[in-house]
Amino acid sequence: MVKHVFYKGEILRSSCDTLAVLVKEKKYELIEDIDKEFSNIFKHSVKIGDFKGEAGEVILFYVNVNSIKRYVVASIGDEGLEGLRIAVANIVSKVKDYSEKLLIHIPDIDIDYSRAIEQSVISVEMTLYDPGDRYKAREKKEVKLKEIYYSVIDEKDYSKEIEKGIIIAEAVNYARDIANAPSSDMNPDKIEDEAKKLAKELGLKIKVLRKKELEKQGLNGIIAVGRGGSSEPRLIILEYKGSNRDSWDIAVIGKTVTFDAGGLDIKTAEGMYNMKFDKSGGAAALGIIRAAAKLRLPVNLVVALPAVENMPGPDSYRPRDVIRMYNGLTVEVGNTDAEGRITLADALAYIEKNYSPREIIDLATLTGAIIVALGNHAIGLFSNNDELAKELTEVGEFVGERLWRMPLWKEYYEQLKSEVADINNVGGRPGGAITAAAFLSKFVENTAWAHLDIAGTAWVQQHGPKKPYYPKGATGVGVRLITYYIMRKYGLQK
Ligand code: BES
Ligand code: ZN
Ligand code: MN
Numbered sequence: 062m063v064k065h066v067f068y069k070g071e072i073l074r075s076s077c078d079t080l081a082v083l084v085k086e087k088k089y090e091l092i093e094d095i096d097k098e099f100s101n102i103f104k105h106s107v108k109i110g111d112f113k114g115e116a117g118e119v120i121l122f123y124v125n126v127n128s129i130k131r132y133v134v135a136s137i138g139d140e141g142l143e144g145l146r147i148a149v150a151n152i153v154s155k156v157k158d159y160s161e162k163l164l165i166h167i168p169d170i171d172i173d174y175s176r177a178i179e180q181s182v183i184s185v186e187m188t189l190y191d192p193g194d195r196y197k198a199r200e201k202k203e204v205k206l207k208e209i210y211y212s213v214i215d216e217k218d219y220s221k222e223i224e225k226g227i228i229i230a231e232a233v234n235y236a237r238d239i240a241n242a243p244s245s246d247m248n249p250d251k252i253e254d255e256a257k258k259l260a261k262e263l264g265l266k267i268k269v270l271r272k273k274e275l276e277k278q279g280l281n282g283i284i285a286v287g288r289g290g291s292s293e294p295r296l297i298i299l300e301y302k303g304s305n306r307d308s309w310d311i312a313v314i315g316k317t318v319t320f321d322a323g324g325l326d327i328k329t330a331e332g333m334y335n336m337k338f339d340k341s342g343g344a345a346a347l348g349i350i351r352a353a354a355k356l357r358l359p360v361n362l363v364v365a366l367p368a369v370e371n372m373p374g375p376d377s378y379r380p381r382d383v384i385r386m387y388n389g390l391t392v393e394v395g396n397t398d399a400e401g402r403i404t405l406a407d408a409l410a411y412i413e414k415n416y417s418p419r420e421i422i423d424l425a426t427l428t429g430a431i432i433v434a435l436g437n438h439a440i441g442l443f444s445n446n447d448e449l450a451k452e453l454t455e456v457g458e459f460v461g462e463r464l465w466r467m468p469l470w471k472e473y474y475e476q477l478k479s480e481v482a483d484i485n486n487v488g489g490r491p492g493g494a495i496t497a498a499a500f501l502s503k504f505v506e507n508t509a510w511a512h513l514d515i516a517g518t519a520w521v522q523q524h525g526p527k528k529p530y531y532p533k534g535a536t537g538v539g540v541r542l543i544t545y546y547i548m549r550k551y552g553l554q555k
Pocket of ligand 3: 400401
């Protein structure tokens with residue numbers, strides 16, 4: 062991690078070797094007030110048409126004033142906070158191999174300074190994340206950039222915002238680490254270790270339901286899916302109490318299939334290539350509780366990870382098996398590759414019954430069909446509650462993790478009929494993401510619930526999501542979304 066510092070002095074007098082200034086489309090006159098020194102060379106680039114001011118555009122000049130050797134101008138375009146995150150990401154990518162100390166100056170670009178600084182810090186850390194850090198021995202890249210200073214045109218101190226940004230970015234990168242980890246290093250057993258480590262570090266209560274307890278509780282969906290795995294299935298629950306209410310405010314459930322081979326309905330080689338990422342929902346859930354605890358948010362949050370491997374083997378659950386689920390419903394297994402909904406169904410019902418939270422949000426790389434529907438540029442949102450759906454959508458816009466709401470009309474439920482059981486786990490190809498969500502809805506009785514299908518956005522695929530603050534691999538999607546949702550709804554620390 063680089064060092065982040067709030068800078069109060071005169072910007073041309075800092076000891077940084079690089080000065081970067083943010084501009085907003087068509088608001089270039091600002092730059093003159095900041096530094097008479099460089100405004101002419103910048104204005105020239107505008108005049109000859111090189112710099113157009115679109116979001117993310119970056120231009121670099123070599124200069125020599127005091128310590129400053131490089132002068133960078135980056136535009137947030139007309140895109141508000143997302144434009145700012147993109148501009149900052151591009152500044153960092155541009156200079157990280159040359160500059161050691163970078164000063165990012167944020168003038169009045171119609172963004173509240175506290176937000177601008179917090180989002181800049183997040184963008185920097187998300188951009189510098191390197192998925193090769195853990196495993197590359199030889200080619201490991203040291204970034205030269207060590208310190209970043211932030212300055213604004215204001216007398217206030219924004220060090221608190223820097224701290225907050227760091228916590229949130231670290232939570233995102235922590236979730237990325239878990240999602241990126243090879244399945245052999247992050248099977249259900251290792252997920253438990255990871256969750257325990259986190260619980261210890263943050264002082265959280267943790268409960269792990271292993272085979273015996275799962276059987277006793279009748280969590281037969283989790284057991285069935287996990288039967289083919291060499292690491293036993295388990296339901297991991299972490300509790301964070303940030304408020305003295307004695308009820309639970311919010312539950313976050315993350316799909317944690319540490320590898321999805323498809324089970325006996327095995328996937329093709331191509332289809333399973335990226336299935337180490339099928340634990341991205343659970344990884345995000347851990348990131349969220351980490352952020353909430355470190356920020357000491359005044360909320361009672363419980364997160365649950367049904368951790369399984371979906372593998373073919375002699376003991377695997379089989380097509381046409383019938384599972385008696387935790388809530389008593391029977392499920393006919395139409396396809397063993399539709400495993401996430403079975404594990405989540407049990408987790409949803411268990412958490413609703415045993416915790417009675419006010420609201421439940423699940424995050425899951427649930428269906429390939431959501432990618433067919435929305436591509437890689439939106440999370441599929443399904444909800445039984447308009448207010449919750451609306452708020453999540455707004456926060457998604459704010460953090461740059463877009464949501465698009467999908468219907469749950471009763472007609473879709475027809476596709477899930479089974480001849481022998483209450484419900485089938487698959488509903489055919491049409492509306493595949495919707496029938497998956499419809500299946501889940503059968504396991505939530507009367508709690509405000511939102512299901513987020515992150516299959517298209519949890520890692521960087523061929524067609525996206527493409528953003529300068531998304532390096533290759535896991536995106537950590539969901540962490541910022543739900544953390545900000547909680548902050549907005551339940552407030553900041555008291
Ligand atoms: N984990 C997959 C969904 C997935 C596919 C996520 C591709 C990201 C990229 C899920 O468990 C699955 O296999 N779903 C099947 C459902 C089908 C058998 C009804 C799918 O989408 O093909
Ligand atoms: Zn899966
Ligand atoms: Mn599957």
